[in-house]
Amino acid sequence: MSNKTAVQSRLSDVIFYSIDKAIRSYRQYAQKQIRENGFDITIDQWLVLQALVENPGIKQQDLAEMVFKDNASVTRIIDLLVTNGFLERTVHATDRRKTNLTITNKAVNMLESMKPVIAANRRIALKEVSAADIQTVKRVLEQIAENCKR
């Protein structure tokens, strides 16, 4: 009885299931640590802020691509960041369709004091994982993302 097509694959055997589980576990853990250390910000808001720090002057569309979100989500996350005093939004001088996004001092300070927490989160999540394995995982996941582009 060797029937290739009849092989039953259970959810838990599928690599995408592992990927989903890992990222959700990490996000839950990281978010909890952030809150417990007194920072009132979501992971996604932090991600957008951090991307802006690393790429000042970027337009929202490119920002969205960078954090794997669509424009609508980014608009709304930015709304909240502005509401909470982490960002300032002004119209672009030469292209009025765009917006200038400026990080406030409040945000800069917060990001700075969050660094140890972020570092600890990553360190704990990667306990017992070798550098070689990390490289392998990154390479494979990049390949998967590439394969799904079309």
Added chain:
Amino acid sequence: MSNKTAVQSRLSDVIFYSIDKAIRSYRQYAQKQIRENGFDITIDQWLVLQALVENPGIKQQDLAEMVFKDNASVTRIIDLLVTNGFLERTVHATDRRKTNLTITNKAVNMLESMKPVIAANRRIALKEVSAADIQTVKRVLEQIAENCKR
């Protein structure tokens, strides 16, 4: 100039960034294929249905854990599955706190005809990825999930 703590890590260098990117890319791709093949269901709804098929009689709490969602999300996904005629919800005979979740024929048939699409999605997403690499990725991601349990 060798200062360990001063190393700047960019978002794109972080493994969690790769994990996020991979799962989002796959989900987008898979969802698009599902729609384009005429199936009117979300990935998450499919996931819940599939978990129910593999674990008949499971209670919602365990179901939630199995698909890495919280109880509230599962309740609402089930609401939609019932509304759309894929599930039937009845009260448990001996414990009226619980609900019996029964998959309708409509759902069974749909899951069956979705199989080729799901298989193709996985095959395409994993193109050029070796079996050994898949095993490594799964092992590492399980470790990460384990590390984040507390």
Added chain:
DNA sequence: GGCGAATATTTGATATATCAAAATTTTATT
């Protein structure tokens, strides 16, 4: 047998995801 603790699910409030459509502004073409 009654009462408090524990269990299972739902609901409310807010944040994010996704798609399509709308609104605004710029660019290209003639």
Added chain:
DNA sequence: AATAAAATTTTGATATATCAAATATTCGCC
């Protein structure tokens, strides 16, 4: 210069994520 096409962001509608609180039921214990 007028107009259509393209680019950028926002809005609307619906689905999912998360946490806390509410509901309903069962269990443990006296």
